[in-house]
Amino acid sequence: MTEFTPFVRKDMLEPRDPPGNQQGPIAWARENLFSGPMNTVLTLLGILAVGWLALHIIPWLMHSVWNANSLSECRAIIAQTWGPDATGACWAMVRERWHQYVFGFYPMDLYWRPTLAFLLMLVAIAPVLYQSLPRKMMWFTALYPFICYWLLWGGTLWAPIVVLAGFGLFALAFRFAAPKLGVPVSAGLGLLAAAVWWLFVQTPLSTALNGIIPLSIRDVDSDQFGGFLLSIVIGITAISASLPMGILLALGRKSDMLLVKSLSVMFIEFIRGVPLITLLFTASLLLQYFLPPGSNFDIILRVIILVTLFAAAYIAEVIRGGLAALPRGQYEAADALGLDYWQAQRLIIMPQALKISIPGIVSSFIGLFKDTTLVAFVGLMDPLKGITAVVRADINWKGIYWEPYIFAGTIFFLICFGMSRYSMWLERKLKTDHR
Template sequence: MSDTHAQSVAFVRETAIPPSAPPSTAAGPIKWVRDNLFPTWANALLTVAALYVIWLVLSSTLPWILGGVWNTNSLAACREVLDGRSAACFSVLTERWHQLLYGFKYPSELYWRPNLALLMLFFAAAPVLFFDLPRKLLIFTGLYPFIAYWLIWGGTILAPLVALLGFIVGYLVYARFVKTSFAQGFLGGIAAAVLVWAIGGYLIPAGASASAMLEPIPSRDLGGFMLNLMLGVTCVSLSLPIGIALALGRQSNLPLIKGICVVFIEFIRGVPLITLLFVASVMLAYFFPPESTVDLFLRVVIMITMFSSAYIAEVIRGGLAALPKGQNEAADSLGLDYAQAIRLIILPQALKISIPGIVNIAVGLFKDTTLVSVISLFDIVGMIRGPILASTDWNGVYWELLMFASILFFVVCYGISQYSQWLERRLATDHR
């Protein structure tokens, strides 16, 4: 009786059986390959063809790269070492790396100055790029342009201090009068800054001898990839606020302001950048006072900034046009004036929409800095085309130098692209 009763009681499991791993065809690399490379017969054929092309490219380039020579002092010596083999002559990079990065006139004992300026750039850009950092770090961001100028160009420290003082006075005047009128505050701030700079221009020569000095470096001595970075960072930083102002001016209700912005944008967008660079090299000096000697680097920065700001203005105008009209009406209902509505409601949303376009222009602008080689500024492409290939030691080396320049530009542009994608995901621009 007891055995029969015991057998009628159901078994209750006290522990769960560990889950089994999915089949190899339903997860892991095999599933990824099946879903992405061989989902259909057509995709499978394209995958095989692409792999064949990749194999052809690598089978011919990898031996050329891996068998390269790094320790000779001329192309002739490199060919003697290769003894008829087809391989790269990377010795030109080990011999001329300093010219590719810094130009051929920047003093080698002063390389620490642009290196320090580049290191400080990462700390200065971090609070702007990653907005989770403390806002107090923006103080260093505002001071960085003046510190970097003094480090790279040298000279008296009074010049960057006067420039900084002009911006501070201009901002204080703007903050004082913007409550009455946006235009009054904007124009008053510009006038105050120009006045401070004009006064400082007369006082700097008198106090230069008693101020901190670094060995001055003329702009003509700047070159290499350092020049490309300087032009890219400077022009992108300046063109973004100018582009915002142009986009807002194009939507202004004042006919004069709107007309000026429309003419400027359409004219600049209709002229090639290389034409503007020739204007900067030859004609722009005639627009300044006769006694002034405007630096060529400054003239190039002015033209490239004008060029990129016109394109950024159109991108931001597209972001402004994408906003519903109710956003402006909401700002009016809250009692915000024009400056407050633009700063707090309109621009944050328009800039989020415009992120891909702005990044696209920034990447294109950075690559376009190589065009300055046509006006005798020796950037990295100018160094390759000019002093390096013109020398008898390395005349005939092309692929190694161009490949090195391509890698540098790819690293910078790919980093900008990845940051923009991270920023889009962080701001969730496609879901708001």
């Protein structure tokens, strides 16, 4: 009979590294680039395409010229430095005309006003984007649109103050009427009071106050706006105004009140069924016919209104999708807590729906900001088509093609990429599940 001697290991074995073909770049390439015949062929074709582009783009960028007064001078410098057959980018155009891309035809001695408005905008949106900042900063956020308008367009300071007083009148009417008449009726009365104030009291009162205490700065016409100043003004205003309008339209479409639901559905479907360029032509040409004779409705303001309505219809559908994704138990929980409709929407329903809808909302915002280039079709100088056409019409830069579009496209990419990165950060921050 064979005897067995038990063996118990006293020391742990040192861990060994996995084989080289199962970790590191080789394993990643095998799994992602060469996992099969089709993937291998596509990878090789992609490498060939990237290599072909690099062979043409890198020398063009390496031969860039930053100091020149014309395109012909750029080409002469490239030929003298890298040979007669060399090609290169002429970024001297950007160096000479950057102020038009940024400010359009805004007076150069007043560049401090849009610059100050932009810096104040960063302060105003900070408490909206980052919840850790003091909530008292929201007061400045509410006042910023009036400050920005006065800085950009100029004129008397009393005009935005009197307009702001109309919103104060709406708030007072809503506050005193809401306990007795309910939210919808009170909101209607507040809007009526504010509309009467803006239509019949605003202009005479601001003119009288400016005559007593003149507080004004130099006026700037809307046709002097252009470049990224115009795109940011239209884009940021439309983004800020379209989100609350989209929320109301989404709630209206899901409302049990037939009239409210019907009006919301008709508005959303009509706006979504019409191209944006059609609405811009309406703002530029047709809207003036419906105004009283002699009225002067600023073209940029008309464009902002129509772009805002267009974006609100799309955002309403995005938010409606978020509302539809919520389980019925959330509504029942709000009813069990004894909350009325508006309290339930503000505290329980809408925060969850907005969190679900963040990707769609930000996608709509990015598309809206890029669509601001369409204002070129109504005579406004956007940075991509309007300002580029002006620059290329100059005899010194006639014939330049790629550089202005690459420069404007890069700025658009940086802004839109920043919006998408913030969206992803906000999604991670608001993520409550651990899956």
